[in-house]
Amino acid sequence: xxxTNRLRWAAVLAxxxxxxxxxxxxxxxxxxxxxxxxxxxxxxKVDWVNPHxxxxxxxxxxxxxxxxxALQSLPPLFFRGSGLTKDVLLSSKQxxxxxxxxxxxxxxxxxxTKLAYPDGHVFSMSPADADPSLRKTQK
Amino acid sequence: xxxxxxxHRTLTLAAVVAAFLASPIGTWAQTNYAAEAAKNPGAAxxxxxxxxxxxxxxxxxxxxxxGIGTIQKVGDSFxxxxxxxxxxxxxxxxxxxxxxxxxxxxxxxxxxxxxxxQVKEDSTLHCIPPGVPxxxxxxxxxxxxxxxxxxxxxxxxxxxxVIPLDARPHSTDPETAATYNGDSVGHWEADxxxxxxxxxxxxxxxxxxxxxxxxxxxxTERLRRVGDTIQYQVTADDPEILQxxxxxxxxxxxxxDALEEAAPCVDKDAGHYVTLEHHNNTR
Numbered sequence: 001x002x003x004t005n006r007l008r009w010a011a012v013l014a015x016x017x018x019x020x021x022x023x024x025x026x027x028x029x030x031x032x033x034x035x036x037x038x039x040x041x042x043x044x045k046v047d048w049v050n051p052h053x054x055x056x057x058x059x060x061x062x063x064x065x066x067x068x069x070a071l072q073s074l075p076p077l078f079f080r081g082s083g084l085t086k087d088v089l090l091s092s093k094q095x096x097x098x099x100x101x102x103x104x105x106x107x108x109x110x111x112x113t114k115l116a117y118p119d120g121h122v123f124s125m126s127p128a129d130a131d132p133s134l135r136k137t138q139k
Numbered sequence: 140x141x142x143x144x145x146x147h148r149t150l151t152l153a154a155v156v157a158a159f160l161a162s163p164i165g166t167w168a169q170t171n172y173a174a175e176a177a178k179n180p181g182a183a184x185x186x187x188x189x190x191x192x193x194x195x196x197x198x199x200x201x202x203x204x205x206g207i208g209t210i211q212k213v214g215d216s217f218x219x220x221x222x223x224x225x226x227x228x229x230x231x232x233x234x235x236x237x238x239x240x241x242x243x244x245x246x247x248x249x250x251x252x253x254x255x256x257q258v259k260e261d262s263t264l265h266c267i268p269p270g271v272p273x274x275x276x277x278x279x280x281x282x283x284x285x286x287x288x289x290x291x292x293x294x295x296x297x298x299x300x301v302i303p304l305d306a307r308p309h310s311t312d313p314e315t316a317a318t319y320n321g322d323s324v325g326h327w328e329a330d331x332x333x334x335x336x337x338x339x340x341x342x343x344x345x346x347x348x349x350x351x352x353x354x355x356x357x358x359t360e361r362l363r364r365v366g367d368t369i370q371y372q373v374t375a376d377d378p379e380i381l382q383x384x385x386x387x388x389x390x391x392x393x394x395x396d397a398l399e400e401a402a403p404c405v406d407k408d409a410g411h412y413v414t415l416e417h418h419n420n421t422r
Contacts, residue, residue: 029258029412050266050294050404074219075205075294076402082210082217104413122216127223 031072031101031111039069039098048086051075055089055112057098071100071112074125084123094118099126171207174221174230176392182367183390187330190282195330195364197280197287200398201391204275205294207231240350240375240385253349258412260349262342266404268295270319270343271336272358273422276371276389279398280362287325287332292401302334309337317354319343334360345375345385346422353379367393 027033041059045068052072059067079085096117100110113126176182188196211220222231242250253260263269277289277300285305291298298320306326315322321339325332336358344350356377363370369391376384 078208
């Protein structure tokens, strides 16, 4: 088993035109929009701060070792009215699936573009998901 | 009808895709003035309310900084909307048509250098207040006969300005420090509130892309209420660096929702920049 499998994440290339331009200033200085990583883990901490919220996801490998990923996402204001608050993020102890564009510096970090819960509901922070036909072309 | 819908869809999709493609090279700045106007149709044609002292009533919430995106419920899930929804993207992509400040030719190299290094040099990207005039028009105004309070839920943190309206002169105390929002004094010229701002720190920029200024910066804001809108004009005069004063105009629309306090700003990006890439910001 490779490192990737032990960490239970998989990286796939996405179409590079689906840039998460919603990061307000310097996304491309920090994250690689051409790569997508999927993680399974539990949310252990949330920083509800400007200019972007940060969600920390604990990911266990097969040996039981936990790695905490630090995931930037959209500004707090974007979540207004959606029901996705700090309390909601922290209250679920279920394993979630998060999709992210990884940090360019190789840290366990990235820009979270999707958060999926076991019951099937999804929070998408990707513009490509705002329209179903864009979603198809991305896949 | 179907073809109209299809055309509309094609256009909005094209706008969204174009925006994604354009963003990394810095040609698309998102704004929410047009989207805010759409929330209150016909606002400008309503009667202009006045205070008991006869001056126009500027009280209200007028603008939300960076309210360009939302997470919206779609079925059982949630997806990004607002500026990123095909339904409303065109509102946010409406160009402001701002003129560029005209720097003295010998200073353009400095502007270009700051622009090229913006992710390091632009202090607003690291939670430092943008200062006047980059802070933009007031998000909420609280007006009394003696003073106007401008409130801002900025994403660098909550900001406020207390503006006396008694036509007093600026402070001449040499010990008074230059600040992000400066020393503001206001007076009425007919139905227009005129705010004069000095003592601005040169740590801030006039705007995005390296637009630095000097300690000589003098800002004049003019606010005129027209129905449920405000015509906001701001002029930056800095003879030290600019060839002529630089003026921006905005139309603000009375907003139905309350101003929410900004979440605290914490810079967690600075240590992770690998390149100097950036794109145009909203200001």
